[in-house]
Amino acid sequence: MNDLVLETRGLTKRYGDFTAVDHLDLSVRRGEVFGLLGPNGAGKTTTILMLLGLTEPTEGEVNVLGFDPARQPLSVKKRVGYMPDQVGFYDDLTARENLFYIAKLNGIPRDQIKRRVEEAIERVRLSEVIDKRVGAFSRGMRQRLGLADVLIKNPQLIIMDEPTQGLDPELAHEFLSLIHSLKEEGTTILLSSHLLHQVQAICDRVGLFSRGRMVLQGTVPELARKVLGGAYRIQLETEGSAAKFRKALEGLQDVNAVTVKDGRIIVEAQKDIRADAAEAVVKAGGRLRGLSVESQSLDDIYTRYFEEAKHETVN
Amino acid sequence: MKPSTRRMKVRDEREGSPWTGLGAVLTKEMADHLTGVRMLILEMLVLLTAVGTIYTALQTIRPGSNDEFLYLRLFTTAQDPLPAFVFFLAILVPLIAIALSFDSINGEFNRRTLSRILAQPVYRDALLMGKFLGGLLTLTMVFSAIWLLIFGIGILRLGVPPTAEETGRALWFLLGTIFYGGIWMALALLFSTVFRSPATAALASIAVWAFFIFFWNIVVGVIAPLLGPKQITTLDQLVAAGQMQMILTRISPITLYADIATIMLQPTERFLGFVLPVQLDRAIQAPLPLAQSVLVIWPQLTGLIAATILLFALAYVLFQRQEIRA
Ligand SMILES: Nc1ncnc2c1ncn2[C@@H]1O[C@H](COP(=O)(O)OP(=O)(O)OP(=O)(O)O)[C@@H](O)[C@H]1O
Ligand SMILES: [Mg+2]
Secondary structure, three states, rough: OEEEEEEEEEEEEEEEOOEEEEEEEEEOOOOOOOEOOOOOOOOHHHHHHHHOOOOOOEEEEEEOOOEEOOHHHHHHHHHHHOOOOOOOOOOOOOHHHHHHHHHHHHHOOHHHHHHHHHHHHOOOHHHHHHOOEEHHHHHHHHEEEEEEEHOOOOOEEEEOOOOOOOOOOOHHHHHHHHHHHHOOOOOEEEEOOHHHHHHHHHEEEEEEEOOOEEEEEEEEEHHHHHHHHOOOEEHHHHEEOOHHHHHHHHHOOOOOEEEEEEOOEEEEOOOHHHHHHHHHHOOOOOOOEEEEEOOOOOHHHHOOOOOHHHHHHHH | OOOHHHHHHHHOOOOOOOOOOHHHHHHHHHHHHHHHOOOHHHHHHHHHHHHHHHHHHHHHHOOOOOOOOOOHHHHHEEOOOOOOOHHHHHHHHHHHHHHHHHHHHHHHOOOOOHHHHOOOOOOHHHHHHHHHHHHHHHOOOOOOEEEEHHHHHHHHHOOOOOOOOHHHHHHHHHHHHHHHHHHHHHHHHHHHHOOOOOHHHHHHHHHHHHHHHHHHHHHHHHHHHOOOOOOOOOOOHHHHHHHHHHHOOOOOOHHHHHHHHHHHEEEEEEEOOOHHHHHHHHHHOOOOHHHHHHHHHHHHHHHHHHHHHHHHHHHHHHHOOOOOOO
């Protein structure tokens, strides 16, 4: 129990008749990076706002670091850093002045403020522009300043709404490695994103959101197993007709499905059974030309899941 | 039943002080106002009118004349074509107050700083109150400086120091001026939470200001007779009708401020509002002591404060319920 940093039970938010978040059960463990995924309007931002006590839930319970954000918002906000999807700053103040204000709002003792601000700015590598007006900052600099802003209070949990939105690939990568280093230090991170490969790269677990519901939750291989039926896809290229090896491959353990496409055999399996597959082909009298395995990408899972969902609603 | 009781509980059990972080917000707001270009322009405007009207007033005020209240005359003396400084105050104070706070909340919202600020361990109460007090303190500082300036010019040109009575009256008038600014500031703050666009909030505030300055007396002239009897036949009815008219005009903060100015700056004025000639005869033309004058304007002062609190409370309720997402 104690290693749960965040837990919601039956969390619901309605705007009139419209249900933005529908009986959400979410749990995030200490030290993990959790990714919230879902199409636009799925309810990610609404969920995040409720976690911080910035919007009142219609129903359900929330527990963040042992506090209820609706009743103990100050305790929650003291420990949780939040980076909104659109970070804004006072453009006519410098980076330092902007962070000073945040530090003061957090009640950080006067004699520590200067050091804490400088450390946070250093951390996101903005020390050179610390006394420049934020109005002159680029998108990437603002985003990094947003992270510094969160780091000032030494949060135990950081919640980021689409942190890499609008960043170029290099900056996004840099940002992700910053997030990764925070995780190494033991900070728990919850982030929402649309950029699947990024989420896959840094998230320990992901939750798939659709129309206010959490439809899937788990590690990427777990999701792959659920959605694609197999976490591994093994491709075999053989000499001669591929079709005749099909039977042999289907007989193997842990195999979910075998398909033949463009002369190649694709084996969907729960484990990496490359060796077994090769043996089976050889035993059946075939010759192997190529053998490769691809682990499932979140992209495939996402596309497949929402395709199926669409299919179901159409039928 | 259940959800509502739960919400009540949440309110009661809200942890910590609602004013956590108030100091930080207040300091930031004041620093913003005092260093901003907007404030500079407003200061220049007040300074110009103050110096201009005081200078022309000094043309007619004779030092050494047996007038007891020379310094108060500086505020009230008008000479064509320039009206007295009090007149300018009645018009300018609302504009300055509005200019200081019409974009308090929606400005934060549009800069996308609101959600970031509210994600810090502070309540919305502290943010709203800090903004209001920051504006009011700025206003206080500016007008205290103007008052000092006026008295300074007075000492230089009149050659006599102000009496304690004059100083006291000027200070009460300063207090009245600040409260008068407060009500407009609360109004602009309210509009800044209601309207997402600062321009709309400013326009709405100015519309209210213009309504009270230009139209309220006309409106009162139209509706007051409708509220009374058709034909006034007795003295009592006449008095009642007159009083009704007075009550209606006092809905306007400008009337309240004018009352305060009249009583504080013209000590021979002892009555406010509807006075019958019979009553006037009994009124001696001697100045009223300061304490008595304060008693006369007490309802006006408290009226201004009450209205300010009401407007602020309304802004507070609306702000509490507002969705803060972009
Ligand atoms: N104040 C509101 N009133 C009514 N509906 C709202 C309100 N705020 C949000 N919604 C609706 O709630 C749904 C969820 O919105 P939310 O912003 O949480 O989605 P999201 O997953 O963050 O989407 P995105 O990926 O576009 O950021 C949307 O359909 C939105 O229209
Ligand atoms: Mg969103």
